[in-house]
């Protein structure tokens with residue numbers, strides 16, 4: 284059976300909306316009308332339900348989609364452990380393999396790698412929790428120089444993957460359609476959705492956050508009102524797009540397609556005769572989506588003081604405690620600073636939450652100095668209660684700056700994965716990547732000046748006299 288791929292010129296058309304109920308047909312009439320699972324679905328397709336939540340999850344949380352495909356996903360031989368997966372030595376579920384340390388960490392830009400594709404180029408750098416308990420997160424760096432094989436597909440059984448493109452373009456074919464993700468764009472591939480990553484512009488590098496529990500949501504807007512930050516209509520979902528290659532029956536024919544899944548941070552593989560990209564139509568609210576960070580409606584202080592960075596939250600994954608995220612995705616895009624009598628960069632602080640940061644482009648206003656500095660493609664981690672803030676050069680600059688309205692961060696964008704969980708670092712993150720900056724603390728804060736001036740008449744031991 285020759286492979287027939289239906290190339291839809293409109294494959295990069297998108298449907299708009301965050302967690303909206305959407306429907307799309309690559310062939311008119313492929314969706315059943317008025318029901319989900321007719322005795323014989325239209326066009327001889329199989330109906331397959333993809334659940335993103337428990338069947339009985341409350342209506343406002345419930346996420347699922349119905350896929351109408353040539354053959355169901357179940358039609359494949361058993362999975363076999365690959366044993367050689369990039370996660371084998373980096374199991375987030377094995378506490379022994381994550382080192383929990385209070386040290387502030389900063390990494391030089393991670394190396395590009397021409398030999399890997401998106402999956403083999405994914406490195407778990409830090410994490411917390413356990414995917415089998417559906418609790419916690421994994422933080423990744425990816426670097427790839429090759430497109431995934433056109434006869435391969437990958438899905439994560441462990442969680443939803445938020446991908447932050449830093450360098451290079453990802454052209455992602457998912458079961459539900461295509462997403463083109465460029466630097467300054469992000470996408471989310473939900474748990475279970477099969478995909479294949481192509482690199483139309485050459486090597487890529489970026490960051491990713493895997494969410495073992497729940498799903499990303501838009502943050503509450505509270506007194507901001509009904510619009511602002513990331514607006515729901517700017518999230519883009521694919522339109523249906525499929526290939527036709529299925530052997531004579533589900534099992535007959537040579538096994539041409541490889542499907543790999545990450546299950547408990549180990550890789551398992553199966554081979555099947557039919558393409559996994561055979562979904563002709565789908566409807567539901569469980570789907571991959573992309574978002575252009577340039578569309579973020581940034582809000583800040585127009586009077587005084589530096590607000591909490593929660594005002595820059597793009598997406599938030601709630602824990603069971605209200606207002607406490609297992610992961611917030613926060614950005615620091617170009618914006619005007621106008622606050623009067625204010626130290627404008629981030630204050631010095633110690634946070635209950637752990638902060639992993641990356642830089643997509645440009646420079647970050649709290650970090651000017653250091654041998655390597657905080658550079659695009661690099662990262663930092665300030666774990667629970669680890670003190671951090673501007674380096675000495677940034678502090679002196681901002682302390683002495685004339686406070687005119689100022690546009691900061693032109694052409695730049697830093698981001699933060701912020702978690703209520705303390706984060707452990709993998710062996711790859713601490714050693715194998717060889718990017719940890721040895722002198723981060725000293726270079727950032729070693730040169731802080733003492734500005735304290737004891738008022739005249741106050742003796743050094745006056746506190747003892749009171």
Ligand SMILES: O=C(O)Cc1cc(O)ccc1O
Nearest residue numbers: 591592628629630638649671
């Ligand atoms: O530490 C950081 O650089 C991130 C950050 C930025 C900010 O504006 C306020 C708090 C915060 O943690």
Ligand SMILES: [Fe+2]
Nearest residue numbers: 634638665671
């Ligand atoms: Fe911070």
